[in-house]
Amino acid sequence: MKTSLPPAIVLPKLPPIQREFVFTDDDFDRIRRFIHQRAGIALNPSxxxxxxxxxxxxxxTLQLGSFAAYLELLFSADRGREELEHFVNALTTNLTYFFREEHHFPILADHLRSRSGDIQIWCSAASTGEEPYSLAMTALEAASSGVRQSVSILATDLDTNVLRTGAEGIYGAEAINKLPSGMAQRYFDRLDEQRWQAKPALRQMIRFQPLNLVDPQWSIRGPFDAIFCRNVMIYFDRDTQLAVLRRFAPLLKPDGLLFVGHSENFYHATDLFRLRGKTVYERVNAL
Incomplete structure (x- = not known):
């Protein structure tokens, strides 16, 4: 028995999105090229x-009439330098929370317990500070086991706005409530019903400063016992990743560790780093 198929459903064609400002493909391409040049961020068409x-x-905010006018200002010699910081900050992603990718912190604690003296850690994408404060708390917990050491943490980021938040060390109750049991009371002072601030002993361990990973010069010095660069390389193309990794390697101590994000792997840099654990790398010492 022959059956007939139901008629195809034809969906109405939706009108184009009406935007407040004209934003052409050429505008987008110019922005893509510029943010890649300035910050190494590779934006795909989506x-x-x-x-x-x-x-x-x-x-x-600038009371401009179009993206073309904004780009003209951004590329101008006089006002462009002032706007550049706002431009980069706007396009930087700052998703973070305390003890994100928690499997890294026991590895760091064991690494610190095996060491003594002055320990240096670099958090190269500090965002609003939850990651470097998580590193500081891990270091203090490890030290409570009897390890004698002095730990200092360099916290850098491209976005100057988030660095100010990190330096203040003030967080809302929603962020603090996600801390492991007892840590809020040990390491934070309650300011009011909704705000907590990292204790002075915790803040003193961390130095916040701006740094762009694709700048030709870095105003930092190693060697570091550990470098955290998590969920940053996913925004870089392969050539930019390799350039940054080549600069990381000599800044790590020979037995230092590089911690990266869960979706990042560096199979294309086996001459620099080898996998030691889940998204944890160690230097190839023939540098």
Whole structure:
């Protein structure tokens, strides 16, 4: 018995999205090239709406009429330097929370317990500070086991706004409530019902400063016992990743560790680093 198929459903064609400001493909391409040049961030074509949403606030604030006018200002010799910081901050992703990717912290604690003296750790994508404070708490917990050492943490980020938040060390109750049991009371002072601040002993372990990983010069000195660069390389193309890894390697002590994000792997840099554990690398010492 022959059966007939139901008629195809034809969906109505949706009208194009009406935006407040004109944002052409050429505008987007110029932004993609510029953010790659300035910050190493590789934006794929699917990020056009995200870029519009991030930068449209700057256009409103500056009372400009279009993205073309904004780019003209950004590339100008006089006002562009001032706007560049806002531009980069707007396109930087700062998702973070205390003890993110928690499997790294027991590895760090064991690494610290095997060492003594002055310990240096670099958190190269500090964001609003939850990661470097997690490193500091891990170090203090490890030290409570009787290890005699002095730990200092360098916390850097491209975004200057988030660095100010990190230096203040003030966090809302929602962030603090996610800490492991007892840590809020040990390491934070309650300011009011909704805000907690890292204790002075914790803040004194950390130095916050701006740093762009793709800048030709880094204003830092090693060697470091550990470098955390987590969920940053996913925004870089392969050539940029290799360039950054080549600069990381000599800044690590020969037995130092590099901690990276859960979706990052460096099979293309086996002459520099070899996998030691889950998203934890050690130097190839023939440098």
């Amino acid at each position: 990020k056009k709406d995200m870029v519009y949403g991030r930068l449209v606030r700057r256009i409103r």
